[in-house]
Amino acid sequence: MRVALKECLWEPFGDDLIVVSDPREAVIVADPRGRIAAYLEELSEGPKSVAELRGALADRGVRLSEAEVRSALRGLDTLGLVEPACRRFGVPETDERHAAGLAFFGAFTGLDRPRTHFVQRLRDAHVLVLGAGGIGSSIIQCLAGLGVGHFTIVDHDQVEPGDFAHQFLYRRADIGRSKAERAAEWVRDHDPAIEVRAVDRWISSPEDLLDLVGDADVLTGGLDGRPDAHFWLNEAAVRAGLPLVAGRMDHSRLSYYSVDPGRSACLNCAASEDLDPVEHDSAWIATRLAGDLQPADGLIAPLAQHIGSLIACEALRYLTGFESPRAAGSYVHVDLRAGLVPEWAPFPRDPGCPVCAMAPERPAPPPDPR
Template sequence: MKYNRPRIKPIYPLYRLDKTYFRIGAQLGITVEFGDPEGQLYSLASKLNGQKVSDIVVEMQKKFPELTVDDIISGIDLLDENNVLEETLPDETDEERYLPNISYFSRFVGMNGNRFEVQRKIHESTILLLGLGGGGSNILTLLAGLGPKKIIIVDYDRVEMGNLGRQFLFREADVGKLKTEVAKKAINEMNSDVEIEVHNQKIQSPEDILQYTDGVDLVICAIDEPPFIIHRVVNKAIVAADLPCVFGASQVSRGRVYTVIPYVTGCFDCLNLNFSKHDPKFLDQFVGFREVNFNPPSIAYGPGMFQLVSSIVDEAIRVLTRYAKPQSLGTQFEINYEDGSSFTHHTWPRFEDECPTCGNGSAEDWQIFQYYQNKGIKYD
C-alpha cells in the first residue's frame, strides 16, 4: 500500500457540524468541510491516528462491511488531496525547541513529504549575514531560533544608545561595544547549537564578502548604506560566488524584500537594466536622488522593522528548504507597515546578453552604472 501510518495532522481539529457534515481545521482559509451523510468518511478520519493502514482497513470493514479495500484507500486519497494528512514517522524526532517549527512546516508537507526534513535542511545550513543594524540584529535573533548549523556575521559598527529602540539584541550595558562581539555572546546564550563566526569589517568591495563565502548556503544582505550602491557590491559578490541572496531594506513606513538566485533570476544589475528600459524617469530620479545628498535621520519603528525582518527570514527559509514557494524571486515584495498589507512588484528578467554582472554585457553600455561610482566603494 502507498500509505503506512497516516494520521490527520495534529495541527487541525476534527469535528462534526451535524449528521451530514464535518470539518478538519477551524480557521478561515485553512479549514476543509466534507459532506458525509453516511458517516463513513468521518469514521475513517477518526481512525487515522497513526496506526497501520492494514489495521484501519480491518476496523472500517468491521463497521461498514460493504466497503472494499479500494473504497477505504479512496477515502484516504480524498483526505490527502485536501492536505490534511501526514505520515506519523514514529522514528523521526528533533530537539524539543524545534518541534513547534516542525509542526508549522507540517502545514505545507503532505503524505509524500517529511516535515522533519525541512528543519533538517535548516540545521545543515550556513548563512552569511551582512549587517547588524535595525534589520540584521533582529534577523539574527530569528535565525538563532530556527537553528541553522552556522551563522557568519559581518559588521563594523558599535552599539549606540539610538540603536536600542529597534535593535533588541542589544542592551544599555552594550553601548560602545562592537556589535559583532555582543551578538556572538548573546546568540551563544540563546542557542548553543548554532556556531557563530564574526568579522569586524566594513564592506567596501565584493572581495570583502567573497572571503567569507566558502561553505555558505545563503546570504542575507541587511546593509543599505550607501543606498543602492552597497546592494550592487553585494550583488557582484553573490553572483561571483553563485550564492542565493535575500536583500532587505526599509524606507520610512515601507519595507522591501527581493531575492537573487544567480543565473536563475535577474540580478540587481538586471533590475537596473529593467528600469532603464521601461521607466523613462528612472535615470532622472536616480541622478536627482544622488545629487541632493539626502542624509535623513534614522527612521526605524520597532514594530515595522519586525514586519520586515520576519519576511526576510521566512523568505530565506523558503529559498533554503522550499517548504513553500518563495515570494520575492526576481521581484520586490513590499510590506506596508501602516496597514499590514503586502504586494509584489512586477518581476524583472535576467538579461543574459546585456547584464554586466550575471551576463555578457558591459556596464559602459548603460548610463545608469556611471552614477553608481562612490568614493571608498570599489565595485570592479
C-alpha cells in the first residue's frame, strides 16, 4: 500500500511542529529532531510505500528500520494526517460526480479506510423514503445529491398547487400527478445512475411496509395524518432490524429522531415513559388538547429544507459509518423561536418494550473512526 498525505500545512516552532489540517484547530507535536517534518515533506511530494519512504528519509540522513517507519505512519494516522493512496474510482466522470463527497470524507479516512470506502457504501445503499412531501422531498434531494444508489419512494398523494411553497421536486405541469412517480422521475433526471422505484400506496399499519423493508438499508421520511403513524414506522423498522430516521413539524418546532434497532431505545420505549395523567388535571387537559389540535400546514421552504437536511445527515451516518448516529434513541428538537438551536431529548430504553423484543440480532457496529 502506498500512503498519501492529506491536505495540511505545517511549520516548526522551536522543538515543536504545528500542523493544521482543519482551520478550526491545530495539532502541536514534539519534533526536536525534525523527523516528523521530514515525513510530511516527503509525503507532500507524492504517495509512497513504506520502502520508498524509508529510502527517501535515508537520503535525508534519517536512517530508520521498516518497523520504525510503519510505527511513525501509524502515529500520523492517529493524527488524521495520512490515508491510503487510491485512484479513486478510476473513471473521470465518476470522480467528478463524487468529488464533493470524496473531499468531505477525507476528514474521516484513515489507513484502514480510503475515501472511496464511504462513497462506495452510498452507491451500494438502498434507502426507503416514506412520504415525498415537504420533508420527504428535501430528504430525497439531499440523499440523491450524496450519491445514494437505490431508492424506494412511497407516497399516496398527488401534486397540488399548495405544494410549491416547500416542495421543489414538482412543477406546475405535475399538478394532479402521483408524487411518488414524479419524485422518482426527478431522481432519474438528477442522476441516471440511481435506481429508483415508485410505490403509490397508503400506509395505515406496519404490515403495509413488510414487503418494502426487506432489502433497504435505512428507512427515512415521515407520514402525515394520524398521530400514531410514526409508531407504525417504528415497529416496521425494528422488526426488520432497519435503522429509522424520521421527523415532523409542530408549529414553529421541528423534530427528528432515529432508532437503531436492538441498540437504542425506540419510539415505543418513549411512549412507555409517559406517566398516566390524572384526569381533569390541567396538564392532562393541555396535553389532550395539543394532541387533538390540527394546525394548518405552515411548513415553509427554509424549515422543510432544514429538517430534511438534518434527517439526511443522520441517514448518512447510518449508511457510511463516518461517525456514530447522533439522534439514536432521542428526539432532536429545533425550534424557530429559540434560534434553531438543537436540543436533545433522549428516551430511556424500556427493558420490557414489546417492540424492541422484535428486533433481530445484528452485528456490532464498526468503531467510531474519530
